[in-house]
Amino acid sequence: MLLLAQSLPMETTDGLKAYGMIVAPATYKGLKSVRVIESGKGGESLVLIEKLVFGDGSIELELAGAPGSNAVGGARGFVGIAFHVASDPGKYEAFYLRPTNGRADDQVRRNHSAQYISHPDYPWERLRKEFPEKYESYVDLESGAWTKIRVEVKGISARLFVHGQAQPTLIVNDLKLGATKGGIALWIGPGTEAHFRNLHVRADEQK
Numbered sequence: 001m002l003l004l005a006q007s008l009p010m011e012t013t014d015g016l017k018a019y020g021m022i023v024a025p026a027t028y029k030g031l032k033s034v035r036v037i038e039s040g041k042g043g044e045s046l047v048l049i050e051k052l053v054f055g056d057g058s059i060e061l062e063l064a065g066a067p068g069s070n071a072v073g074g075a076r077g078f079v080g081i082a083f084h085v086a087s088d089p090g091k092y093e094a095f096y097l098r099p100t101n102g103r104a105d106d107q108v109r110r111n112h113s114a115q116y117i118s119h120p121d122y123p124w125e126r127l128r129k130e131f132p133e134k135y136e137s138y139v140d141l142e143s144g145a146w147t148k149i150r151v152e153v154k155g156i157s158a159r160l161f162v163h164g165q166a167q168p169t170l171i172v173n174d175l176k177l178g179a180t181k182g183g184i185a186l187w188i189g190p191g192t193e194a195h196f197r198n199l200h201v202r203a204d205e206q207k
Contacts, residue, residue, distance in 0.1 A: 004203035006052065010034050010061075010196050017048040019089050021188070026195060028064060029146060033197040036188055037068060044089045046082055047186040049199070054083055055181035057203035059151045063186075064195045065099050066144035071191030076100045077143050078189025080115075081151060083158075084175075085183035093118045093177055094187050095151055095160040095170065102141025113139045114160060114169050118176035139169040146195075155179045 008015070011032040012025050018039070026035035036047055065079025080096025094117050101113045116135040117124050127135040139162045141147065150161040152168075156175045159168035184201065188194045 004052070004054075004057070004201065006201050008049070008199040010199055015050045016186075017050055019044045019046045019048065021045060021047050023047050023186075028195040031146070031197060033062075033064075033195040034186075036186055036194045036196065037192070038188070038190070045188060045190075046085065046089050046092070048085060048089065049184045049186070052184050052201060053181055054153075054184050054201060054203050055179075056154050057201065058153070059083060059184060060149070060198075060200040061196060062146050062148050062198045063097075064144055064146050065097065065188065065192050066194075067100065067191050068193040075191030076189070077194075078192050079194040080187045081149065082185040082187040083151065083153065083182065084177050084180050085185050089185070090120055091177070092182065092185065093158070093175055095149070095158070096187055096189065097139070097141055097147065097149070097162070099141045099143040099145070099147075102139060102143075110138050112136050113141055114162065116158070116160070116170060116172045122176045135170070135172065137170045139163075146197075 022039050023036050063079050065077040067075035076098035082092040082094040085092040101109045114137050152159045158172045160170040162169045186196050
């Protein structure tokens with residue numbers, strides 16, 4: 001039974017709760033959106049979309065990420081979406097992009113363009129070390145460009161689709177938090193300036 005279908009244009013901060021972030025309305029590349037940067041206070045880096053509980057279904061949105069003006073050399077413009085966010089915002093799963101990797105001259109960097117993580121136990125460093133290549137992949141990206149993504153979740157499996165492609169960029173068949181429910185949040189990594197717009201959520205739940 002379809003329990004939830006909701007669309008949010010993300011043109012204001014209504015219904016958004018920031019953790020370790022500063023979020024504000026913005027116009028980016030001529031399109032209304034919300035701008036998200038780090039607050040500099042530490043802690044979790046999420047902007048929770050309030051009153052959404054998501055288990056199985058799909059999440060679609062447009063996002064753009066680029067290294068901010070104060071970013072260090074390793075910044076990639078990390079930007080993505082977190083799901084199954086627990087009441088403790090430090091526990092969640094996420095797919096994110098590294099936009100500056102998408103067209104890098106180094107093939108190894110290109111191979112790290114899209115990433116799955118599960119916090120707090122499975123950050124990208126642990127996944128890359130223990131399961132090389134399993135939880136990240138290549139996709140063509142441009143730093144700072146509007147990019148459409150879709151996440152589909154069913155049970156312990158999730159798929160990330162980029163640019164409206166029919167085939168997934170990244171497949172995860174063993175979500176580390178298991179088959180569960182939780183919130184949805186905008187996600188950025190260190191040194192990133194990001195924009196988000198046009199969020200669409202469809203949650204499918206069976207009685």
